[in-house]
Amino acid sequence: MQSLQRALELLAIANVVLLAPPPAMAQRDPIRLTHGPMLGRPTAHSVLVWGRTSDPGEFTVHYGTDAERLDQISRPAVTTIEHDCTGIATLSDLKPDAHYHYQLWVNGRPHGLPGRFRTLPSADVVRNAAHNPRGLFNFRFEIGSCANQNPLNGLGHRTPTYCLIPQFSSGRVRGRRGEHHEF
Numbered sequence: 001m002q003s004l005q006r007a008l009e010l011l012a013i014a015n016v017v018l019l020a021p022p023p024a025m026a027q028r029d030p031i032r033l034t035h036g037p038m039l040g041r042p043t044a045h046s047v048l049v050w051g052r053t054s055d056p057g058e059f060t061v062h063y064g065t066d067a068e069r070l071d072q073i074s075r076p077a078v079t080t081i082e083h084d085c086t087g088i089a090t091l092s093d094l095k096p097d098a099h100y101h102y103q104l105w106v107n108g109r110p111h112g113l114p115g116r117f118r119t120l121p122s123a124d125v126v127r128n129a130a131h132n133p134r135g136l137f138n139f140r141f142e143i144g145s146c147a148n149q150n151p152l153n154g155l156g157h158r159t160p161t162y163c164l165i166p167q168f169s170s171g172r173v174r175g176r177r178g179e180h181h182e183f
Helices: 002-019 161-169
Strands: 033-040 047-053 057-064 077-079 086-091 099-106 109-118 172-174 180-182
Touching: 033 099, 033 109, 047 057, 047 077, 047 099, 057 086
Parallel strands: none
Antiparallel strands: 033 047, 047 086, 057 077, 057 099, 077 086, 099 109, 172 180
16 A cells, blocks of 8 residues: 555656656846947047947947948957957048947947047148148047946045046056056
């Protein structure tokens, strides 16, 4: 009698195990843009676009001089885990002193907000033998940083950016450990 009861218990357990639906497999969200874009190193003919993705992968930058027609596409920027899933796309062959509109794309879809930038003037274009023989020009810039965002353990949003500008003008910046960095 006990062996029959034990056999029925084992049969019931086997039915539960064998007839149970397969476990639901959680799927990761598709790769997406998590930080950026940040633009840097502008010239009269190029600009770099930095971005960070949720996982290693790629992003491209769609850009153009008309906000409604971003008809140029950068080569893919590769993001790797070794670089904290960040990558840099280079936009090249740009016109000097021109306004461009841009949008980062991940997985064939736009991510983040669209933006706009202006290339630097070309010294050759603004050069004047009598009044500007060196081809000098004025420019404006903005500074952005993701560093030190914790206001409890750092300067947070109060980072004294403008105190650093004289250090940048020399092209060298002293790091935390005293080493110099060229940029």
